[in-house]
Amino acid sequence: MKEHRRYNIGILIGGVHTYFPKEHILGIAEAAEELDANVCFFLGTQTKDFFEDMLGGTHKNSFDYQFNTIHDYSLIGGLDGLIINYGTLGLQLKNESAERFALKFNSIPTVFLTEIVHEPNCHSLICDNKQGIRLVMAHLIEKHHCSNILFVSGPAQNTDAKERKAAYFEMMERYHLPVSDKMIAQGDYSEFVDRQVNQLLDDNPNAEAIVFANDEMAFAGYRVCEKRGLKVGKDILITGFDDCERASGMDPALTTVVQDGVLMGRMAVYDLIYKLDGKDALSRRVPVSLCIRESCGCQEKNGKTPNTPLNFVDQIHKLNRTITNMKLELINFQRKSWFIPSLARNLNDCMDDEHAFLLEAMENMRELRTKCTYLFLLDEPVVYRKDDKWKCPENLRLAAYYKKEEVDAFHLYDRLPVSKEGGICQLMEDGERHQFMIFLLFSGERQYGLLACDIQQEEFPFFYVISLQIGLSLRYLEISKAEAARRREMTKDLEMIRERNRILGIMSANDELTGLLNLRGFTEEAKKFCHEEQGQRTYLICGDLDHLKEINDNWGHPAGNFALRSVAEILRGCIRSDDVLARVGGDEFLILLKCTEKGYQETFRKRVKDACTYFNQKSDKPFLVEISLGIAEFCSGPQTDIQQVIATADQFLYEAKKHRRKSIRRP
Structure with a gap:
């Protein structure tokens, strides 16, 4: 590829608490480093399902909808091109088709991941979803003679999920097998679909197999079956889709469709820079394959599983690496988690001085060893309620930064504005290559701005929590400023009353x-x-x-x-x-x-x-x-x-x- 200037690439991606988006992020990060491109991840996540399913309670006041807005800030990013993982963003968007969404962002070259769009300046990468489900269904029907096969679908508006569900219907019809509404459950691609799987099994006591539209939902299937006394691979067969790291380590190992998320992320970056260099890039489907393991009823023979891409020893090594990495991530997160109360205390000590508050926030970023950090604030907080019509604010400004061991913060009248001409990336230019994770700063219904941290992708979960704490502290700062103003007014009123009493x-x-x-x-x-x-x-x-x-x-x-x-x-x-x-x-x-x-x-x-x-x-x-x-x-x-x-x-x-x-x- 010919020499080019360092491009600024934006990535819009949600659902980053799940496996496959993490794979995309890893692949994008690797390719951006190889091609010397700056990347800005505009990150969204969801917590409602975690609270409701994992913790066993309802979470009525979820503000996950705030993450629906972060992608609009990329329009003032000063970006050269975009990679949009619409398959994760679309899960949360209301009444907005992929084509309509693409029109908002196609003023610059754009690559859509896990979605097909036909708008100018847009390019699509999506896996061969139908072929993956066809392989799974054919194996269950022809090899294991299953006829009562259930299906757990992904989100209704997600293209991957729709194609996989369509392939399920296609294969059931091809083999003349009956299908009813009660044989299909609506999932959300998260691991927290226990309730749906339980209902599915209640409605179908004679079920022979469950085909899950992704691996994470399949893990919930394992959990539900164990509680019901069903042995996976014997009493009921289970398959997934993705072949994430945990799949081979399940007991029994999960039969699944292999798609390479890291490769897809890498392809997206290479295709986008190819387009930025003025060349044509064609939309394409990424091929998949079937990885047969024991959860579908197949048994090991001589240390190998038939048609499995990795032999048994390689699978063990892969699993051990996964377990080791998970342990290291957990230990690292636990150690860093002690920092969060310290951050809250330090920021709360500055509630009477906004400038000191901003400096303290950046000093803490220095202690956390970020390469550099930028804090952007709105002139005034934006109140955004769930049913409101969203309009991206135009008064975002650079309020504070930490870079090259230098910390500085600005009073409101000294803050540089962010605009399409002087975008987020342009305010951060220093000649070095950067990988920014950009977090929305909010508390409840109130948005305050953005936090951009140059960190590695594995550090995302911890800094996500940090961003939530800073958003909460900004809310306290706002309340403190309002209370100080009220006290000043009360003092004036008191002085006025006393003066009148003296006059009288x-x-x-x-x-x-x-x-x-x-x-x-x-x-x-x-x-x-x-x-x-x-x-x-x-x-x-x-x-x-x-x-x-x-x-x-x-x-x-x-x-x-x-x-x-x-x-x-x-x-x-x-x-x-x-x-x-x-x-x-x-x-x-x-x-x-x-x-x-x-x-x-x-x-x-x-x-x-x-x-x-x-x-x-x-x-x-x-x-x-x-x-x-x-x-x-x-x-x-x-x-x-x-x-x-x-x-x-x-x-x-x-x-x-x-x-x-x-x-x-x-x-």
């Missing part, structure tokens, strides 16, 4: 109920102190009687007045004669504590807490009297803004009140 004036400097100073009296005393005692460490304390409303509602306002007077006495007993104490609201008290001792806050908190405990032990009331405190330290002087100090203490009080008990009713 207070007839007396004392509170009638408790005999303490009121706000006016307190403010005058505080100003006087700040002018006379310059440079002195001082503490301003906001105190709040916990649950005054609960006292009034349950025991009446006289009880509430008693509690307020009691708070006044408790606080008066905790301060010195020259400190200033006031009641400035319904349940709010202020103290000006003239103390030069550094870090006196905790000492004072304990003193008040002990005083409340002593009071409640002596009290015969059905409720407890407890006080929440917010304490602000400041240095007194003529320029001291007392209202600002009060606002600061009030913010601390707001945080302290989060930890008060839920009710002050005595146990």
Whole structure:
């Protein structure tokens, strides 16, 4: 192949939790490295089936539909060509045919995997599905004389699945065998189809064989048969389609149709770059073969299985390699999983500073040894509900990155926008070859952007979890920013109210109920102190009687007045004669504590807490009297803004009140 510039290739692929898409990814990665091409995997996955079938419960609030949108972000990817595994994306798309889907993306050369399209600029690679099922059916009927053969189909809208199901009907008709609706179950290509297989066997107690449209569903068939006391290969025959790594290691080994997913992925890359180089590439079908093992009723002879491509020793070696790799992946994932709580904690510590949050996220990517990582954020989160019409947002920007040991993050007004002209790939150009796994950042119905990590394909599961955690942390960051804005508004409102009260004036400097100073009296005393005692460490304390409303509602306002007077006495007993104490609201008290001792806050908190405990032990009331405190330290002087100090203490009080008990009713 002639020399060409380094192309940017995008791969749209879903269902990456299953075997065959992983094979495609492996083949694509190998070929891209050989041909020196950048690749960007726009990844989708589904978790609903896992929760419902593997964990035995329903998962009502699944947000897997969010992954239906990630492929649209490739339109602003700055890509030269696309490989689309429509067979995995189509499982989740609503009312969108492959032809219509192709029209959205065929502005650049496109290769469709596991799907046939006839649109301009598009090219198809698909395995010979019908021939594979024909081979399986002919073997079961001619070799094992089966007539009552059941079928577990793949997703109804998937072309592979439709062709395999059509071949099943074709072969049953060819051999004049009866078929009813109850002999066919609708699967989804995942391993979690136990319910469908159970129903199929309930409806067909005399079944002789089950043909599964892929291996992963066949594994569920093994599991169901074992629970029902059926011996696979003897009581009932089972076949699959794909010949994934686990197939030869099943007990008994699975008879299946062999299609090479890695080869198909490699072919897709070579065909696409062939097209990008200006040459023609023809759509084609990838041939399949039948691998006969024991699950169909055939028995080993002399260490070999008839018509099996690999001899028994090779199968054992292949299985051992698979088991070893699975163990290493599990160990690696378990070790890395300890990192996820640390990531969550580190990000949660930055909830008051978005810039620090982004830097911390990239520092964690450095610790995870990614080659480089880019974080793209929307200007504002997009709310996308399951039944909404989706429109890809146009305000995606580069918010932070880690590359070549450099970490940086940008404030909103400094972030570079992503557009068709300045796409995702173009923002990441640094002269090196990259393999990016691109994850959607979302939490529930809210999308925040994309995370692009240059990692190896086997690292996908761990970084998928990382992306979910970052999406969740972005939601917390959004909530934190909203709460901070509300607190600022509340502070302004409080200042406005207090200012109005000062303007209106207070007839007396004392509170009638408790005999303490009121706000006016307190403010005058505080100003006087700040002018006379310059440079002195001082503490301003906001105190709040916990649950005054609960006292009034349950025991009446006289009880509430008693509690307020009691708070006044408790606080008066905790301060010195020259400190200033006031009641400035319904349940709010202020103290000006003239103390030069550094870090006196905790000492004072304990003193008040002990005083409340002593009071409640002596009290015969059905409720407890407890006080929440917010304490602000400041240095007194003529320029001291007392209202600002009060606002600061009030913010601390707001945080302290989060930890008060839920009710002050005595146990």
